[in-house]
Each structure stands twice: as structure tokens, then as C-alpha cells.
Amino acid sequence: MTLLVGALTIGLALALLALGVYLAFRVLDFPDITPDGSITLGAAVSAQLVVSGWNPALATCAGFLAGCVAGAVTGLLHTRLAINGLLSGILVMTALYSVNLHVMGRSNIPLLGARTVPDQLAELCAPLVGRSELNVFGWSVPAHDAAVLLGFLGLAVATALVLLWFLRTRRGTALRACGGNAGMMRALGVDVDRQIVLGLALANGLAATAGALLAQYQGFADVQMGIGMVVWGLASVIIGEALVGGASLGSLLAGALMGSVLFRLMVAIALRFGLDPNDLKIVTATFVLLALVAPRWMRSWKAARGARGAG
Amino acid sequence: MLVLTGLRKTFHAGTPNEVRALDGVSLRLADGEFATVIGTNGSGKSTLLNAVAGTFLCDEGRIELDGAQMGRWPEHKRAALVGRVFQNPLGGTAPQMSIAENMALAARRGLSRGLAPALTKALRAEIAERVASLRMNLESRLDTPIGTLSGGQRQALTLLMATWLKPRLLLLDEHTAALDPKSADQIVRITAEIVARDRLTTLMVTHSMQQAAQLGTRILMMHRGRLAHDLSGDERARTRSDDLLARFDALRRRDQMDEGVAAMLRKQHV
Numbered sequence: 001m002t003l004l005v006g007a008l009t010i011g012l013a014l015a016l017l018a019l020g021v022y023l024a025f026r027v028l029d030f031p032d033i034t035p036d037g038s039i040t041l042g043a044a045v046s047a048q049l050v051v052s053g054w055n056p057a058l059a060t061c062a063g064f065l066a067g068c069v070a071g072a073v074t075g076l077l078h079t080r081l082a083i084n085g086l087l088s089g090i091l092v093m094t095a096l097y098s099v100n101l102h103v104m105g106r107s108n109i110p111l112l113g114a115r116t117v118p119d120q121l122a123e124l125c126a127p128l129v130g131r132s133e134l135n136v137f138g139w140s141v142p143a144h145d146a147a148v149l150l151g152f153l154g155l156a157v158a159t160a161l162v163l164l165w166f167l168r169t170r171r172g173t174a175l176r177a178c179g180g181n182a183g184m185m186r187a188l189g190v191d192v193d194r195q196i197v198l199g200l201a202l203a204n205g206l207a208a209t210a211g212a213l214l215a216q217y218q219g220f221a222d223v224q225m226g227i228g229m230v231v232w233g234l235a236s237v238i239i240g241e242a243l244v245g246g247a248s249l250g251s252l253l254a255g256a257l258m259g260s261v262l263f264r265l266m267v268a269i270a271l272r273f274g275l276d277p278n279d280l281k282i283v284t285a286t287f288v289l290l291a292l293v294a295p296r297w298m299r300s301w302k303a304a305r306g307a308r309g310a311g
Numbered sequence: 312m313l314v315l316t317g318l319r320k321t322f323h324a325g326t327p328n329e330v331r332a333l334d335g336v337s338l339r340l341a342d343g344e345f346a347t348v349i350g351t352n353g354s355g356k357s358t359l360l361n362a363v364a365g366t367f368l369c370d371e372g373r374i375e376l377d378g379a380q381m382g383r384w385p386e387h388k389r390a391a392l393v394g395r396v397f398q399n400p401l402g403g404t405a406p407q408m409s410i411a412e413n414m415a416l417a418a419r420r421g422l423s424r425g426l427a428p429a430l431t432k433a434l435r436a437e438i439a440e441r442v443a444s445l446r447m448n449l450e451s452r453l454d455t456p457i458g459t460l461s462g463g464q465r466q467a468l469t470l471l472m473a474t475w476l477k478p479r480l481l482l483l484d485e486h487t488a489a490l491d492p493k494s495a496d497q498i499v500r501i502t503a504e505i506v507a508r509d510r511l512t513t514l515m516v517t518h519s520m521q522q523a524a525q526l527g528t529r530i531l532m533m534h535r536g537r538l539a540h541d542l543s544g545d546e547r548a549r550t551r552s553d554d555l556l557a558r559f560d561a562l563r564r565r566d567q568m569d570e571g572v573a574a575m576l577r578k579q580h581v
């Protein structure tokens with residue numbers, strides 16, 4: 001049960017990453033892999049600040065801002081220096097590895113004993129869950145864990161709602177339209193380059209916040225923790241789209257959130273039943289690959305069957 | 312008023328693919344004037360419109376619109392003064408967004424876009440009203456993604472978007488060319504209505520001699536990056552589509568003659 005609660009909590013923290021990946025890949029139609037570096041950046045900045053006595057909520061906000069800067073740099077490389085989008089992300093991600101090491105001063109910062117955002121959330125939610133152990137379907141869950149879970153849920157939902165609000169404002173709709181039809185937006189007086197920079201800044205700010213929350217929840221920041229996380233976020237987005245069936249903006253954001261939790265849960269179960277943790281990345285990559293090609297296979301299979309049926 | 316002075320644009324300059332797409336175009340278009348632009352394929356019609364809209368910067372020449380020297384402005388800045396409809400019906404709208412959202416984007420053309428909601432009740436009502444004026448029964452489908460509509464419907468909506476805020480200049484680039492004849496007629500009707508209602512200064516490129524003869528107050532014929540003919544006033548009023556075809560033939564014959572002379576000279580001197 002602790003395992004399950006842990007998986008759900010981490011899934012909710014990473015939902016912010018999924019929202020960021022959704023923003024870059026789906027809304028902006030920009031294949032941004034900067035988050036592999038900005039997740040760690042958010043974790044490193046917030047961990048360093050928490051250790052040096054900052055209020056953890058503020059430290060997490062600082063992580064968000066650092067991620068925004070990283071995303072903006074990717075956007076500027078692409079729009080100002082005309083560097084291919086994928087390559088811009090690779091360059092910034094690579095550079096961030098050194099930046100992160102400098103921020104952290106070593107490859108790992110333990111946060112044991114420090115007051116963190118999960119602690120703050122647990123205090124906030126304690127009145128809701130009571131003081132003693134909770135009984136959920138016959139399993140007992142420590143009240144502290146339940147409070148943290150509830151807090152992360154509130155945080156993830158609030159972030160999704162703020163993003164939904166933003167994407168429906170004048171600026172947000174312009175941002176969405178730039179991903180769908182940049183030429184049209186120029187003809188409507190929008191500086192598309194600036195929108196791309198803004199969108200990537202936001203996306204990486206979200207990813208960095210996910211990293212900050214993850215580090216504080218698991219009790220350490222590690223320079224390796226971002227590797228492969230874009231693909232992870234993409235998997236969450238794809239699962240989310242399958243869950244909600246590609247409907248309105250609101251349900252797609254909700255889908256990304258649920259997708260993240262579900263994917264983390266599936267992974268936890270797979271690990272519990274003997275999946276070698278070393279194989280996690282290849283399984284994730286294979287999953288995304290299948291999700292990308294399966295629809296095409298299905299179509300051609302259906303077409304072939306239709307043709308045979310007709311002939 | 313639009314004043315173009317000596318516009319030149321060469322693509323791929325200094326390479327074997329060099330194209331002189333605009334070769335010294337000067338033009339004055341008075342307020343409320345509606346000029347149709349015709350010319351053979353590759354004569355520079357789209358390049359002229361793109362030059363004015365700011366898709367690229369010209370090599371030489373000046374572009375002045377209502378007193379503003381905008382020849383060096385980026386495209387998005389010129390868009391505050393210029394409304395556009397493209398040839399491709401997919402070009403003017405964001406497919407995954409609804410009719411209402413697309414209209415809301417157009418309602419802020421060239422204005423700041425802050426954090427106010429894009430769609431308010433009042434704006435929706437106005438959108439419904441203006442969309443209804445198209446008489447295409449789209450006002451009941453404002454929340455439909457625009458990508459699911461036909462080319463003609465999208466082009467009509469794009470026209471509405473380009474003119475939602477009255478532009479100082481309206482640029483139409485073969486905006487009926489990709490449509491079936493019935494939709495094309497419908498778009499021509501809507502274009503004429505909107506331009507007349509708002510007295511818009513308009514440049515409309517068309518491939519159809521009928522449209523050129525039927526619409527507008529002036530006809531510009533382009534050839535090899537230059538304005539070959541400029542018909543206005545009585546001359547314009549007397550012009551039929553047959554006359555335009557005759558002028559096309561004359562230009563073509565002159566080209567062939569030029570080529571013939573060039574070939575002769577080559578033979579004599581090589």
C-alpha cells in the first residue's frame with residue numbers, strides 16, 4: 001500500500017511535467033527535449049535553496065523560474081539563431097548538465113531532515129485526513145502519506161486549472177493558434193517567435209517544478225534524475241489522450257494529469273512484479289514508439305481488411 | 312492610400328536559380344480603390360502582395376500606407392494595417408480551434424493580447440451576428456473546430472477575419488482558386504459585399520478574367536515582375552474579359568518575338 005500511495009504521489013508530481021510536455025509538443029507543436037535538463041535544474045535549484053534555509057515553497061518557485069529561463073534559451077536559439085528546434089533543445093539540455101552540477105556543487109544533494117514542500121502540504125492537509133492511520137479498502141495508510149498525496153493532488157489540479165485558464169485568455173489562444181498555423185498568426189499581427197519563447201519558457205518552468213517536487217518528495221536531488229523524462233512525459237500525454245479521446249482543451253489537460261498518474265502506477269506494478277529497473281527506460285521508449293505507430297498500423301490493417309472484404 | 316515606389320525583389324540572387332520576381336513596381340492606390348491583379352503564372356502577383364504584407368523585405372523600393380513608411384517593418388507589425396486572405400483555404404484559420412476562437416483571434420488583429428478571456432458573451436454574440444451575415448448557416452456551429460469545414464466555408468470565415476477590424480488595405484491572393492465553381496462564386500459575392508460596405512482599399516489577385524472584368528474599379532496586369540498594364544476610369548469600365556485575353560496574347564507574342572530575335576542573334580554570333 002505504501003508503494004501504491006508513493007506511486008500515486010510521484011505520478012501527481014510528474015503530472016506537471018506531463019502538462020509541460022503537452023504544452024510544447026501538442027500546443028506549440030515543438031519537439032522540445034529541454035525538460036530532460038530542466039527537471040534536474042528545478043530539483044537542483046530548489047534543493048540547494050531548501051538546504052540553505054529558504055522556505056521550500058519559495059525554493060520551488062525559484063526552481064520554476066530557472067526552468068523558465070532554460071526554456072526561453074531553447075526558444076531563443078530556435079527563433080533568433082534559426083537553429084533546428086530539436087537541436088536547440090539538445091544543446092540546452094547538454095549545457096544544463098554542467099549548470100546543474102555547478103548549482104549542486106556535487107552530483108547529489110540529500111534533503112533528509114530538511115523541511116520540504118511535502119511537509120508543508122501535509123500540515124495543510126492534516127485537518128482533512130485526521131491524525132491517525134487511515135483505512136482505505138482494508139489497507140492502512142499513514143495519515144502523513146495520505147496528507148501529502150492529497151496536497152500533491154490539489155497542486156496538480158490547481159496547476160492544470162491555471163494552465164486551462166491561461167490557454168483561454170487572449171494571449172493563450174494566440175499561443176495555441178501559433179502551434180496550429182503560424183502564418184495565419186503573423187497575418188493577425190502576432191510575433192510568433194515571441195510566442196514560441198513564451199510557450200517553451202512555461203513548458204520548462206512546469207517541468208522544473210515537477211523536478212523540484214520530486215526531489216523534495218524522494219528526499220534528494222540527483223544530477224541524473226532528468227534522463228529520459230521527456231519520453232516519460234510524452235507517454236503520460238499519449239495515455240491521457242487515449243483516456244479522454246482527444247476532446248476539449250480541458251479534458252486533454254485532465255487527461256495528461258491522469259495519464260501521468262496511471263503510467264506511474266503501471267510502472268510501479270511492473271516493478272513490483274519483477275521488471276528489472278534497468279529496463280525501465282527501454283520499456284518506456286518502446287511504449288511510446290508503439291503508441292505512435294499503432295494507430296497507423298491499425299488504419300492500414302483496417303484498410304487491407306476492408307479491401308479484402310470488398311474484393 | 313497605398314504608394315509603392317520602385318519595388319524590386321530577386322530570389323536566389325547570384326545563383327543559377329536567380330529570379331527577378333519584382334522588377335521595379337510602382338503603384339498608387341487611392342483610398343477605397345479596388346484593384347484586381349492579373350498576369351501569367353510566375354509574373355510576380357503573389358510576390359507583390361507578399362512584399363506589401365511583409366512576408367520578406369524587398370531589395371529596393373518604398374512601401375507607404377496611409378503615410379506610414381512600412382517597408383522595413385516585420386510582417387506582424389504591418390498586420391495591424393493590413394488584412395489578408397491566402398489562396399490556400401487552410402492558410403487563414405487554425406484548424407483545431409473553433410470558429411468562435413478563430414474569430415476572437417481576428418478581433419484583436421494588431422492589438423495587444425493580454426490575460427483577459429479570449430471569448431466573452433458580448434464577443435460571442437457579435438461573432439454570431441457577423442457569421443450569420445455570410446448566410447452559410449455557420450452561426451449555429453460556432454464551437455465546431457474550423458478544420459472540419461469545407462474550403463469555401465473556411466475562406467468565407469477568413470474573409471470575415473481579415474476584415475473584422477477594418478484594415479487600411481485588404482490583400483486577397485487568388486482566394487477563390489482552390490474552390491469549386493459554386494463556392495468560388497459565393498466567395499466573390501461576399502468579397503464584393505464586404506469591400507463595398509467598408510469601402511476597403513483592396514488588391515485582389517485572380518486567375519479568372521471574368522472576376523477581373525467583373526470586380527473592382529481598376530485592373531493591373533503583371534508581366535515578368537513589372538506592371539504591364541494599368542486600366543482605370545473609362546478604360547477600365549469598357550474592358551471585357553475578352554479584351555484582357557487579347558492583351559495577354561499580345562504580351563505572349565512579344566515574348567516569343569523577343570526569344571526569336573535572341574535565337575537569331577545567337578546563331579549569327581556563335
Ligand SMILES: Nc1ncnc2c1ncn2[C@@H]1O[C@H](COP(=O)(O)OP(=O)(O)O)[C@@H](O)[C@H]1O
Pocket residue numbers: 322323330331332350351352353354355356357358359
Ligand atoms: N519564396 C520564394 N523563393 C524563391 N522564389 C520565389 C519565391 N516566391 C516566388 N518565387 C519566384 O518568383 C516568381 C514569381 O512568383 P509568384 O509571385 O508566386 O508568381 P504568381 O504571379 O504566379 O503569383 C516565380 O518565378 C517564383 O518561382
Ligand SMILES: [Mg+2]
Pocket residue numbers: 356357358485
Ligand atoms: Mg500566385
